[in-house]
Amino acid sequence: MFEPGYTPLPLSRLSQAIRPPIIVDLMSRALANPDVLSLAAGFTDNEVLPRVMIRDIVAELTREGLPEEPLQYGQNRGREGLRALSCRALAGHPGEQASGLDPEKVFITNGSQQALYLAMQALCDPGDIVLVEEPSYFVCLELLKGLRLRPVGIPCDARGGILTEGLRERLRALDAAGERSRVKAIYLVSYFCNPSSHSLGAVAKAAVAGVLSEEGFCLPVIEDAAYRDLYFEAPHPAPSILSMEAFAAFPKLYLGTYTKPFATGLKVGFGYCTHPVWLEKMLCMKGHQDFGTSHFNQAIIERVLAQGFYAEHLAGVRAHYAAKATMLNEVLEKGGLQQSGWRWERPAGGLVIWLRGPAGMHLGMESDFCARCIAAGVLYVPGDLCFAEGVPKNCARLAFGSLPPDKLRVAAERFCAVAAEFSA
Amino acid sequence: MFEPGYTPLPLSRLSQAIRPPIIVDLMSRALANPDVLSLAAGFTDNEVLPRVMIRDIVAELTREGLPEEPLQYGQNRGREGLRALSCRALAGHPGEQASGLDPEKVFITNGSQQALYLAMQALCDPGDIVLVEEPSYFVCLELLKGLRLRPVGIPCDARGGILTEGLRERLRALDAAGERSRVKAIYLVSYFCNPSSHSLGAVAKAAVAGVLSEEGFCLPVIEDAAYRDLYFEAPHPAPSILSMEAFAAFPKLYLGTYTKPFATGLKVGFGYCTHPVWLEKMLCMKGHQDFGTSHFNQAIIERVLAQGFYAEHLAGVRAHYAAKATMLNEVLEKGGLQQSGWRWERPAGGLVIWLRGPAGMHLGMESDFCARCIAAGVLYVPGDLCFAEGVPKNCARLAFGSLPPDKLRVAAERFCAVAAEFSA
Numbered sequence: 125m126f127e128p129g130y131t132p133l134p135l136s137r138l139s140q141a142i143r144p145p146i147i148v149d150l151m152s153r154a155l156a157n158p159d160v161l162s163l164a165a166g167f168t169d170n171e172v173l174p175r176v177m178i179r180d181i182v183a184e185l186t187r188e189g190l191p192e193e194p195l196q197y198g199q200n201r202g203r204e205g206l207r208a209l210s211c212r213a214l215a216g217h218p219g220e221q222a223s224g225l226d227p228e229k230v231f232i233t234n235g236s237q238q239a240l241y242l243a244m245q246a247l248c249d250p251g252d253i254v255l256v257e258e259p260s261y262f263v264c265l266e267l268l269k270g271l272r273l274r275p276v277g278i279p280c281d282a283r284g285g286i287l288t289e290g291l292r293e294r295l296r297a298l299d300a301a302g303e304r305s306r307v308k309a310i311y312l313v314s315y316f317c318n319p320s321s322h323s324l325g326a327v328a329k330a331a332v333a334g335v336l337s338e339e340g341f342c343l344p345v346i347e348d349a350a351y352r353d354l355y356f357e358a359p360h361p362a363p364s365i366l367s368m369e370a371f372a373a374f375p376k377l378y379l380g381t382y383t384k385p386f387a388t389g390l391k392v393g394f395g396y397c398t399h400p401v402w403l404e405k406m407l408c409m410k411g412h413q414d415f416g417t418s419h420f421n422q423a424i425i426e427r428v429l430a431q432g433f434y435a436e437h438l439a440g441v442r443a444h445y446a447a448k449a450t451m452l453n454e455v456l457e458k459g460g461l462q463q464s465g466w467r468w469e470r471p472a473g474g475l476v477i478w479l480r481g482p483a484g485m486h487l488g489m490e491s492d493f494c495a496r497c498i499a500a501g502v503l504y505v506p507g508d509l510c511f512a513e514g515v516p517k518n519c520a521r522l523a524f525g526s527l528p529p530d531k532l533r534v535a536a537e538r539f540c541a542v543a544a545e546f547s548a
Numbered sequence: 549m550f551e552p553g554y555t556p557l558p559l560s561r562l563s564q565a566i567r568p569p570i571i572v573d574l575m576s577r578a579l580a581n582p583d584v585l586s587l588a589a590g591f592t593d594n595e596v597l598p599r600v601m602i603r604d605i606v607a608e609l610t611r612e613g614l615p616e617e618p619l620q621y622g623q624n625r626g627r628e629g630l631r632a633l634s635c636r637a638l639a640g641h642p643g644e645q646a647s648g649l650d651p652e653k654v655f656i657t658n659g660s661q662q663a664l665y666l667a668m669q670a671l672c673d674p675g676d677i678v679l680v681e682e683p684s685y686f687v688c689l690e691l692l693k694g695l696r697l698r699p700v701g702i703p704c705d706a707r708g709g710i711l712t713e714g715l716r717e718r719l720r721a722l723d724a725a726g727e728r729s730r731v732k733a734i735y736l737v738s739y740f741c742n743p744s745s746h747s748l749g750a751v752a753k754a755a756v757a758g759v760l761s762e763e764g765f766c767l768p769v770i771e772d773a774a775y776r777d778l779y780f781e782a783p784h785p786a787p788s789i790l791s792m793e794a795f796a797a798f799p800k801l802y803l804g805t806y807t808k809p810f811a812t813g814l815k816v817g818f819g820y821c822t823h824p825v826w827l828e829k830m831l832c833m834k835g836h837q838d839f840g841t842s843h844f845n846q847a848i849i850e851r852v853l854a855q856g857f858y859a860e861h862l863a864g865v866r867a868h869y870a871a872k873a874t875m876l877n878e879v880l881e882k883g884g885l886q887q888s889g890w891r892w893e894r895p896a897g898g899l900v901i902w903l904r905g906p907a908g909m910h911l912g913m914e915s916d917f918c919a920r921c922i923a924a925g926v927l928y929v930p931g932d933l934c935f936a937e938g939v940p941k942n943c944a945r946l947a948f949g950s951l952p953p954d955k956l957r958v959a960a961e962r963f964c965a966v967a968a969e970f971s972a
Contacts, residue, residue, distance in 0.1 A: 195813035389619035389844035414658040420813035
């Protein structure tokens with residue numbers, strides 16, 4: 125093999141803008157302590173993976189002569205059966221308009237992440253603005269910056285609920301700055317939000333639509349429902365934007381996934397897009413990126429849904445994560461965090477707890493607190509990564525998805541111990 | 549569900565540039581004849597899919613407690629084991645430098661298609677130029693245009709071999725036109741090219757490197773080896789660009805796939821990139837697009853390779869496609885195409901035969917010939933789709949991948965019958 129000296133290469137402007145995920149930097153710092161337990165990783169729990177179910181389904185799918193051969197290429201937009209079943213699953217959520225969902229508006233993607241990427245590619249040019257909650261999904265913020273877009277924060281209360289008058293002010297400020305035409309979409313993580321674990325109620329969601337309408341911003345709305353299936357006690361009652369009259373006039377894209385709640389290794393998600401041209405453009409782009417998500421994995425998910433195994437399996441998954449959330453919550457309570465001024469909501473779904481430290485506390489990547497946690501053997505996601513504008517610095521995301529209960533407890537106790545040091 | 553009138557949406561410039569694949573248009577025309585047999589589709593043969601092998605491997609992979617849980621998320625760049633085995637497989641090709649291949653330079657993608665897309669995103673800005681063979685892989689041409697890039701053709705002989713002096717002239721013309729700095733990469737489909745079925749010999753490949761060097765175009769070279777494993781009698785003897793001293797000074801990306809030769813439904817490919825910054829940027833972009841290719845499918849392919857099943861299975865696949873190629877070739881010969889001035893090479897690998905009709909014959913999408921073929925019940929890919937500049941019009945690609953032998957024969961006979969009509 126020939127290894128010339130590394131030659132500088134003229135790279136694209138996209139390449140110049142994009143950065144490796146900050147979380148990778150964090151993980152590599154954590155390597156300094158081999159004993160570290162991660163409350164940062166967004167992985168799910170190996171304990172609840174549907175191994176036997178998938179083995180049995182693959183045994184069925186590898187029989188000869190199936191009408192739509194799963195090991196052969198499929199269509200770019202995804203299997204017809206899976207698209208229809210995705211509509212049926214969507215219609216099963218509380219509050220949804222059961223009729224009228226159209227499988228032709230569904231496209232299957234490599235996790236819902238790909239649909240998000242395609243959506244931004246289709247809508248936005250470099251320099252354009254996307255409105256995001258504060259806090260929002262930090263990978264989306266990085267994705268936007270990687271496409272040379274500008275995430276602009278929507279003011280939210282401490283729990284993550286959108287402040288509608290704050291949104292109005294933000295829109296007016298953008299208008300006053302001559303940026304109205306640069307605002308291309310609004311992105312809402314409206315069910316058990318990663319990171320805030322907050323869900324947008326129907327009234328609050330309608331209020332967002334109202335402000336957007338009143339201010340003349342009839343924007344494409346992207347609703348990320350990746351965690352909607354991962355409720356603990358009961359599904360969140362708010363219908364999606366697809367079924368709310370308040371959003372009737374808006375172009376809409378709803379994102380769902382079978383990866384996160386069911387089997388992360390399969391990487392199958394979907395988008396439901398109400399706007400035919402937007403949809404067509406995303407499909408063209410997907411055709412160039414990969415011609416369609418693994419047909420085999422689509423066939424697996426299709427059968428899981430068709431045979432009712434998905435709902436069955438998720439019942440167990442929900443109980444499992446609910447128990448872990450309860451336990452993490454208890455350890456934090458017993459660890460005395462509240463007494464020293466920390467605040468959080470006990471989540472009703474999802475995979476994370478969002479902590480707000482005492483005002484003025486610095487929990488960012490470069491903070492002493494973060495370094496001390498790594499030394500003490502625990503890793504978290506610094507909350508400032510989740511804000512478009514990079515403030516505040518006193519938040520932290522603790523994920524309870526992947527660690528087994530005993531380690532989860534130890535990790536949380538380590539976190540509390542560091543918090544105690546810093547409040548002393 | 550609320551269906552407002554479809555509102556015009558301000559879409560990105562990428563959206564404005566991108567078009568649905570032309571082949572979709574062709575397919576939809578073909579729907580007029582339900583009896584049509586497709587020599588156009590690039591699908592593989594259901595007959596040779598490794599169903600039992602995959603069933604058995606999945607049974608192993610769904611056991612509890614495997615060290616790298618296949619149903620869990622993996623790393624963005626792909627499984628370490630699969631990356632190492634990809635190097636080993638690469639080193640096994642004739643002429644390759646066995647030592648020095650580095651798994652850290654491999655990244656696993658959703659088919660090699662995604663690696664191609666990432667490569668172009670990382671290197672090129674809108675308006676930039678990529679050099680391509682004439683003819684070249686038509687999906688790559690569409691992909692380039694969809695990214696607002698300009699494919700520029702490298703003059704080739706009738707068989708698809710690169711004319712080095714033609715390349716030199718093209719480079720000089722670009723330089724004279726002030727476009728030197730816009731030329732960002734050269735893309736070569738060098739093994740059993742889709743569509744020409746031509747392979748670039750070592751001498752010819754070195755000559756390309758020579759001309760590029762002499763003219764001061766030390767470009768990133770992308771070698772698409774998607775069909776390299778699908779030889780009929782013997783592997784093509786030319787080493788890849790990774791092992792050729794002539795390419796030592798060039799930044800290189802080699803593309804391979806496990807999808808096409810083995811199981812198209814799994815959609816697992818890879819790139820091997822010698823340039824650390826280029827590689828890093830592609831990985832960043834992949835992270836935003838999907839966080840990594842299905843970990844489950846990667847684990848399947850890893851095990852197939854590790855246990856030697858891949859080589860074993862491909863032996864049968866090669867014999868199967870060789871027989872179909874022979875048969876298609878015979879039907880074309882018996883159909884009298886040569887007598888009426890058609891020319892082609894019998895392929896030594898791959899999944900297509902590339903036909904050159906008599907000079908002046910028009911086989912394009914809008915031709916009478918194409919319409920007559922659809923009426924007669926056979927579909928082909930008009931060759932002009934495979935040229936950056938859209939000429940010549942007298943070529944056609946016939947794919948023998950998916951049709952079973954009896955239908956393949958009928959389809960080819962229909963094609964010959966239409967050709968006979970037009971030469972009468």
